[in-house]
Amino acid sequence: MTDTFSDPPKPRLGLPALGDGVGLRDVHFGHLMTTPPDRWGVDWFEVISENFLDHQGWAARVLEHVAAHRPVVMHGVSLSIGGSDPLDRAYLAKLRMLAERVRPAWISDHLCWTGFAGVNTHDLLPMPLTPESLAHVADRVRGVQDVLGRPLILENPSTYLEFAASIIPECDFLAALADQTGCGLLLDVNNVFVSAHNHGFDAAAYIDALPADRIVQMHLAGPTVAGACLIDTHDQPVPDQVWNLYRHAQARAPGASTLLEWDARIPAYPDLVAELAKAKTVREGGATAGAALLSLSETDAVSTPVSFHLALANA
Amino acid sequence: MPEPVLRETQAWLMSRILAPCAEDARLASMVRQDHGASARARLAIYAGGYLQRLTECLRAEFPALRALVGDQVFDLFARGYLAARPSRSYSLYDLGAGFAEHLDATAPPPDPAEPYDRLPCELARLERARVESHRAAGPEDDPAQAALDPVDLFMTPGARVRIPATVRLLNLSFDLIGSLAATDRGERPGLPEIGPVFCAIARSRYRVRAHALTPAQFAFLQACTGGRDVQSALAEAARTADLSVGVLSVGVLWADLLPWTPWAIEAGLVAPAK
Numbered sequence: 001m002t003d004t005f006s007d008p009p010k011p012r013l014g015l016p017a018l019g020d021g022v023g024l025r026d027v028h029f030g031h032l033m034t035t036p037p038d039r040w041g042v043d044w045f046e047v048i049s050e051n052f053l054d055h056q057g058w059a060a061r062v063l064e065h066v067a068a069h070r071p072v073v074m075h076g077v078s079l080s081i082g083g084s085d086p087l088d089r090a091y092l093a094k095l096r097m098l099a100e101r102v103r104p105a106w107i108s109d110h111l112c113w114t115g116f117a118g119v120n121t122h123d124l125l126p127m128p129l130t131p132e133s134l135a136h137v138a139d140r141v142r143g144v145q146d147v148l149g150r151p152l153i154l155e156n157p158s159t160y161l162e163f164a165a166s167i168i169p170e171c172d173f174l175a176a177l178a179d180q181t182g183c184g185l186l187l188d189v190n191n192v193f194v195s196a197h198n199h200g201f202d203a204a205a206y207i208d209a210l211p212a213d214r215i216v217q218m219h220l221a222g223p224t225v226a227g228a229c230l231i232d233t234h235d236q237p238v239p240d241q242v243w244n245l246y247r248h249a250q251a252r253a254p255g256a257s258t259l260l261e262w263d264a265r266i267p268a269y270p271d272l273v274a275e276l277a278k279a280k281t282v283r284e285g286g287a288t289a290g291a292a293l294l295s296l297s298e299t300d301a302v303s304t305p306v307s308f309h310l311a312l313a314n315a
Numbered sequence: 316m317p318e319p320v321l322r323e324t325q326a327w328l329m330s331r332i333l334a335p336c337a338e339d340a341r342l343a344s345m346v347r348q349d350h351g352a353s354a355r356a357r358l359a360i361y362a363g364g365y366l367q368r369l370t371e372c373l374r375a376e377f378p379a380l381r382a383l384v385g386d387q388v389f390d391l392f393a394r395g396y397l398a399a400r401p402s403r404s405y406s407l408y409d410l411g412a413g414f415a416e417h418l419d420a421t422a423p424p425p426d427p428a429e430p431y432d433r434l435p436c437e438l439a440r441l442e443r444a445r446v447e448s449h450r451a452a453g454p455e456d457d458p459a460q461a462a463l464d465p466v467d468l469f470m471t472p473g474a475r476v477r478i479p480a481t482v483r484l485l486n487l488s489f490d491l492i493g494s495l496a497a498t499d500r501g502e503r504p505g506l507p508e509i510g511p512v513f514c515a516i517a518r519s520r521y522r523v524r525a526h527a528l529t530p531a532q533f534a535f536l537q538a539c540t541g542g543r544d545v546q547s548a549l550a551e552a553a554r555t556a557d558l559s560v561g562v563l564s565v566g567v568l569w570a571d572l573l574p575w576t577p578w579a580i581e582a583g584l585v586a587p588a589k
Binding site (some may be wrong): 046053054055056057058078088113115118119120123127130162163166195199200226227228229231234246260 | 318320321322324326327328329332333344345346347348350351352354356358360361365366368369372378398401402403404405406407449450452453455481521555
C-alpha cells in the first residue's frame with residue numbers, strides 16, 4: 001500500500017517509512033489468523049505494549065504470527081514520562097523484554113503523566129509546560145532510551161485543560177525535547193485538532209513548529225464533541241478537518257508512517273482498512289468523504305478508551 | 316528530584332480526579348480559563364473519564380457478576396472498589412485482581428439465613444480465575460503435553476505430573492458454572508443453586524473453560540499442584556478428598572481417575588511435570 005513518491009521518503013532517525021498501518025485489536029484476531037497475510041491490506045501494525053506484557057495466551061500467539069509477516073511498532077500508554085514518581089524500572093524491563101521478542105520498528109509513548117504517588121489513573125494527563133518540566137522530562141527520556149537502547153518516539157496527547165503555570169507552547173516543548181534528547185515524534189494529527197479546538201490555537205501552525213526530520217509517525221482517529229470541548233475517543237471515522245490537517249502534516253513530513261487508531265465501537269476489519277485507504281487518497285491530493293463529528297450523546301464515548309484492553313479473546 | 320511546580324500540580328490534579336468536589340478554591344489559579352469551556356467543565360472530563368474508564372474495565376472483566384446483579388449494583392461495587400483500592404499497576408489487567416477480596420471484606424457478616432450474601436464474591440473469584448487463565452503460560456506449546464499417555468501415567472512408577480499455570484481450582488458454595496455459560500450466551504443468569512461445587516478453570520488450545528469435578532478429581536489435582544509423582548498424589552488425594560463421599564482408598568481413587576485422565580489431559584487440567 002505504500003505510495004510511490006517522486007522522492008523516496010527520508011528515513012527519520014534512521015527509522016524506516018513503514019507505509020500505512022492499523023492498530024492490532026483483539027476483535028480482529030480471528031480475521032487475521034484465518035486470512036492469508038497477503039490479503040491483510042495494511043503495511044504494518046501498531047500494538048498497545050501493555051496488552052502484551054505478561055501475556056502468554058492467545059494474544060501473544062497472534063502477535064507472534066503478525067510480527068512474522070509485517071513490521072510491528074510498540075505503542076505504550078503507561079510510561080508516564082512526565083510523571084514526578086520515579087520511572088517504573090520493572091515496567092521498563094518488561095518493555096525491553098517484549099521488544100526483544102517482537103523486534104518492533106520503534107517504541108512510542110505519550111508526552112504525559114498517568115498517575116501520582118503510585119496510583120495510576122490509566123489516563124494520559126496534561127503536563128505543566130515549563131522549562132523545569134522540560135528538563136525533568138528530558139532527563140527521563142534519556143534514561144528510558146538508555147534502557148531500551150533506541151530512541152523513544154513521543155506522541156503529542158489530546159488535552160482538555162492547560163495549567164496556568166504553562167509558559168511553553170506544547171509544539172515548542174516537543175521540539176526542544178527532540179533537540180535535547182534525540183527522541184523522535186509521533187504526530188497525532190487528531191490530537192492536534194482536538195487540543196487546538198479545546199485551547200484555541202492554530203493547528204497548522206502547531207504542526208509547522210515541529211521539527212519535520214523527527215516526525216517518524218502520524219496517528220489518525222475520530223474525536224467526539226462533548227459540549228464546548230472535543231475529546232479523543234477513537235470511536236468513529238476520521239472527520240474532514242483531521243484529513244485536511246493530515247494533508248498539511250504529510251506535506252511537511254512526506255512519507256512519515258501513518259497509523260489509523262480505532263479503539264471503541266471498532267468496525268469490521270475490511271471497513272477499518274477502507275478507512276485507512278483514504279490516507280493514500282489524501283496524500284495524492286484527492287478528496288475524501290470524511291465523516292461528520294458525532295457528539296457524546298450519540299456515542300456514549302470516553303476519553304482514552306480502553307475497550308482494546310477488555311475482551312477476553314476467548315477464540 | 317522533580318521541580319516543585321510539577322509535583323504540586325500533579326498532586327492537585329490527581330486529588331481532583333480521585334475525589335471530585337463541587338467547589339475548589341485553587342481551580343482558578345491552577346487552570347487557564349481564557350478560552351471556551353470553563354475550568355470546571357475541563358476538570359470534569361478527566362474526573363468523569365477516570366471513573367467511567369475503570370468501571371468499564373471491571374464490567375468487562377466480570378460480565379457474569381454484572382449480568383447477575385445489574386448495572387446499578389455492579390457500578391456501586393466497582394466504585395467502592397476503585398475508591399478503596401485505586402490501581403497501582405501499569406497494567407489494566409491487574410485492576411480486577413483484588414475485586415473478589417474487596418467484595419468479601421465488604422459483605423455482610425455471615426448469616427445462615429442469607430446464603431446469597433457471599434454470591435458476588437464467589438462469582439468475582441471465578442471470573443478473575445478465568446481472566447488469569449487466559450494470560451498464563453499454557454500447555455499449548457509444550458510438546459510433552461501432546462505425548463502424555465494417560466495409561467503410562469498411572470502404570471509407570473515415578474511418573475510425575477503437574478497442573479499447568481492456566482488451571483485454577485475453586486471450591487464453590489454455588490453452582491456458578493451455569494452462570495458463566497449463560498452470560499457467555501448473552502443471557503442473564505438466574506440465581507444459582509446452593510451447594511458445594513468443585514470447579515476447575517483450564518485452558519486448552521487457547522480456549523478457557525470451567526469444568527465441574529468430582530471430589531476425588533478435585534483432590535487429585537490439588538495434590539498435583541507444583542508437580543508430584545502420581546502415586547503420592549493419589550495417596551494424598553485419598554486422604555484429603557471430601558469426606559462426604561466416604562473414605563476413599565487409593566484403589567477406589569485410581570479406578571475413578573483412570574478413565575477421566577485422558578479427558579483431563581485434553582482439557583489442559585494435567586501436564587507432565589518438568
